[in-house]
Amino acid sequence: MNASSVDPTFRQRVAKHARRLxxxxxxxxxxxxxxFVLLVVLFPGLFAGHSPLAVxxxxxxxxxxxxHLFGTDDVGRDVLARVVYGARITLSICASAxxxxxxxxxxxxxxxGFVGGRIDMLFGRLIDVVLSFPPxxxxxxxxxxxxxxxxxxxxxxxxxxxxxxxxxxxxxAMAEAGMIYVEAARSMGLSQGRILLRHIARNVLPVxxxxxxxxxxxxxxxxxxLGFLGLGVQPxxxxxxxxxxxxxxxxxxAPWMSAFPGLAILITxxxxxxxxxxxxxxxxxx
Amino acid sequence: xxxxxxxxxxxxxxxxxxxxxVVFLLVRSVPGDVVGQMLGQTSDPVAAKALxxxxxxxxxxxxxxxxxxxxxxxxxxxxxxxxxxxxxGMVGSALGVTIQLAAATLVLATAIxxxxxxxxxxxxxxxxxxxxxxxxxxxLAAPVFWIGLMxxxxxxASFDWxxxxxxxxxxxxxxxxxxxxxxxxxxLALLQAAAYSQFVRQSIVSALGQDYVRTAVAKGLSTxxxxxxxLLRNIGxxxxxxxxxxxxxxxxGAVIIESLFALPGLGRxxxxxxxxxxxxxxxxxxxxxxxxxxxxxxxxxxxxxIIDPRVRLS
Numbered sequence: 388m389n390a391s392s393v394d395p396t397f398r399q400r401v402a403k404h405a406r407r408l409x410x411x412x413x414x415x416x417x418x419x420x421x422x423f424v425l426l427v428v429l430f431p432g433l434f435a436g437h438s439p440l441a442v443x444x445x446x447x448x449x450x451x452x453x454x455h456l457f458g459t460d461d462v463g464r465d466v467l468a469r470v471v472y473g474a475r476i477t478l479s480i481c482a483s484a485x486x487x488x489x490x491x492x493x494x495x496x497x498x499x500g501f502v503g504g505r506i507d508m509l510f511g512r513l514i515d516v517v518l519s520f521p522p523x524x525x526x527x528x529x530x531x532x533x534x535x536x537x538x539x540x541x542x543x544x545x546x547x548x549x550x551x552x553x554x555x556x557x558x559x560a561m562a563e564a565g566m567i568y569v570e571a572a573r574s575m576g577l578s579q580g581r582i583l584l585r586h587i588a589r590n591v592l593p594v595x596x597x598x599x600x601x602x603x604x605x606x607x608x609x610x611x612x613l614g615f616l617g618l619g620v621q622p623x624x625x626x627x628x629x630x631x632x633x634x635x636x637x638x639x640x641a642p643w644m645s646a647f648p649g650l651a652i653l654i655t656x657x658x659x660x661x662x663x664x665x666x667x668x669x670x671x672x673x
Numbered sequence: 674x675x676x677x678x679x680x681x682x683x684x685x686x687x688x689x690x691x692x693x694x695v696v697f698l699l700v701r702s703v704p705g706d707v708v709g710q711m712l713g714q715t716s717d718p719v720a721a722k723a724l725x726x727x728x729x730x731x732x733x734x735x736x737x738x739x740x741x742x743x744x745x746x747x748x749x750x751x752x753x754x755x756x757x758x759x760x761x762g763m764v765g766s767a768l769g770v771t772i773q774l775a776a777a778t779l780v781l782a783t784a785i786x787x788x789x790x791x792x793x794x795x796x797x798x799x800x801x802x803x804x805x806x807x808x809x810x811x812x813l814a815a816p817v818f819w820i821g822l823m824x825x826x827x828x829x830a831s832f833d834w835x836x837x838x839x840x841x842x843x844x845x846x847x848x849x850x851x852x853x854x855x856x857x858x859x860x861l862a863l864l865q866a867a868a869y870s871q872f873v874r875q876s877i878v879s880a881l882g883q884d885y886v887r888t889a890v891a892k893g894l895s896t897x898x899x900x901x902x903x904l905l906r907n908i909g910x911x912x913x914x915x916x917x918x919x920x921x922x923x924x925x926g927a928v929i930i931e932s933l934f935a936l937p938g939l940g941r942x943x944x945x946x947x948x949x950x951x952x953x954x955x956x957x958x959x960x961x962x963x964x965x966x967x968x969x970x971x972x973x974x975x976x977x978x979i980i981d982p983r984v985r986l987s
Contacts, residue, residue: 516691519963521925524943528959531947532699608816612929615818616944631819635933639835642826649819656814 411668417661424655427474437465439472439625448641458643460633464623466644470651473625478655480537480620481606484544485599491545492552493588493595499553500560501583507557514550522547526609530618540619544606555598559591597670601663604656611652627652678975685967692963693956697738700952706730707754707950728754741956751953760957763942768961771931771938773843775923777858782865782919789866790873797878805870812867818929821860828856840937857930864926865919872915876908883907909980917973921966 408415427434437455443463451458457466499510517525529543563569564587572582613619614628615635622629627648634644708724725731729740744751750760793805828834836856841849880886885907889899928940935941939958946954 512688512691515688516695519688519692519966520959521921521962521966523925523928524940524959524962527928527943527947528696528699531944533703604814611816612818615816616929616932631816631822635822638822638825639829642822645819645822646826649816649822652819653811653815656816657810660810660814 411665413661414665414668417658417663417665420654420658421662424474424478424658427471428478431471431475435465435468435471437468439464439468440623441465448637448644450641451643457647458641460630460644461637461641466630466647469625469630470627470648473627473630473648474651474655476620476624477607477610477614477627477652480541480626481544481603481610484541484610485548485603485606487541487545488548489552489595489599492549493556493591495549496553496556497560497583497588497591500557501564501579501587510553514553517546518550523609523612526613527616527618530613535618535621537620540610540613543613544610547609548602548606551602552595552598555594556591559594560587563587563590593670597663597666600659600666603659603663607652607656607659674975674978678971681971681974685964685971689960689963689967693742693960694738696956696959697741698734700950700955701734701737705950707952710949711755741953745957745960750957753951753954755949755951755954760953763954764939764957764961767937767939767942767958769842770840770936771924771927771940774854774857774861774927774931774936774938775920777854778861778865778923779916779920781858781862782869783916785862785866786869787873789870791877793870793874794877794881797874797881802874805874809867809871809874812863813871815864817860817864817926818933820863821856821930821933824856824860836934838935840935853934854936857934857936861923861926861930865923868919868922869915873908873912876911877904880904880908906980910977913976913980914973917969920969924962924965 408418441464443459446455446459446463447461449455449459449463455465455467457470460466460469495510499507520528525547526543529546530539533539533542560583569582569586572586577585610619611626611628611631614626615632617629617632620626620629622633630648631645634641634648637644706725707728708721708730711724712721722731729737732740741751750764752758753760753763756763789805789808793802796802825835828836837849837853840853843850881904886899886904889903894903924939927938928943930936931938931940932944939962942954943958943962945951946958
């Protein structure tokens, strides 16, 4: 899209949203922090001078210094590099799980709410089964039994979060289905599928997108908890939870091995929480 | 009310049944079983076959499930395949540890979270509110196991103290038991206190804007009466719902914290039974977790009626 094709009202709308940011310092802080995290994800080389995998046993468990800002781990790898390169791995797993959950939960929820009847009953039962487990325990069960592989981890996280998207999409579809515009569309002879896709889905989509942002920090917590239990990404791949799992055994000898990846999770979760809440607030106001 | 409870219990039983089928199919859908774990790589095929027959693993899955379910309904959870002890006893003693952990966490989280939330709501938009909100955000963003690790480092660095490595039950030595569970409880409680205070603040702030509060103030009632008789009563229902949610969350968090602090609770039992493919223990443990979560939800819904007699259960 080139600049001239941008419709001026769109630009005005963007400017209006940006101006309103001045009155929402928390959203602004969240956006800045998220921007920083995104930069780390996209250009890890800018932030880390060492390789995340280069082993150097002679320099094992060195405390933070000028050459190794976050210190080194039990086999002499640079902790800063591991945390920086880990951002991409950890966050891309969370993001894929969220997108899949939103897609599957959204489609099933829309169908369930719009069609109703037996489909609604069937989906509702399945969703209840998933919801009957505390999320972490479900994640532990799936990754533990299927084996600690990245695809299994994404699968587990996706299944845990499908119910939440399902419920939102379902209640959205049910509310929209009763609206006059839907009846109008129907009386104009539009097919059910077309009404669902072009009208209802389009109105439910923004709610689902905001929900993605709100849930992102929660997915990150569960993802890193599973990594910490050894059920997520396997070493030597630098994943935040997995780095913490390795650091656990040296917690009193080399606390920096655990402190920094944990801080990375904290800062990222904080940034995403602030953005999610800010968006939710704007949405509720409308 | 009786009919409602019966209906709810029936629905929960169906969900629990479905959940147990899911668990059963899941554990049997992957290669590798307890026999492989026991005999190792160089296993004698004759011995392996005999052991599989002994555990009933040579039967079709549906028949294994039917016989398991039949025995569970008769109150028999079987024997652990790796430790030879009755599953009931293992799950029971592990559950005791987790319940102690959860109860202590809930008490501590409530004791910290509710006053903080009230404080923040009273000073809405001013310094105390800002500080409490910063605490809430940090508490919610920090991973619970990381808080646990940092508490370990902090206690060791400042007091040269670390928790004992062997768990001691409460009835054997109160002081040793408490020193073992202090850090796990604290790590779990910080997160839940943040969630709690966030929620209490939000509930009170939105209630303060309601007409019934304005009316009560305009009638000339004292602040105390308005707060305790009118406001607290109205935010009671969401508060109880939230407590149930927190309890279920603590149950989940316990898995991580128990494995970090070597507490022999339900979470650790689940993890070890997954590792060794000890199906009877795993199935019983997961069933217990699901049933507890359902009972908590049922109690929460029932308590609505006690708090607010206008609520109709249907």
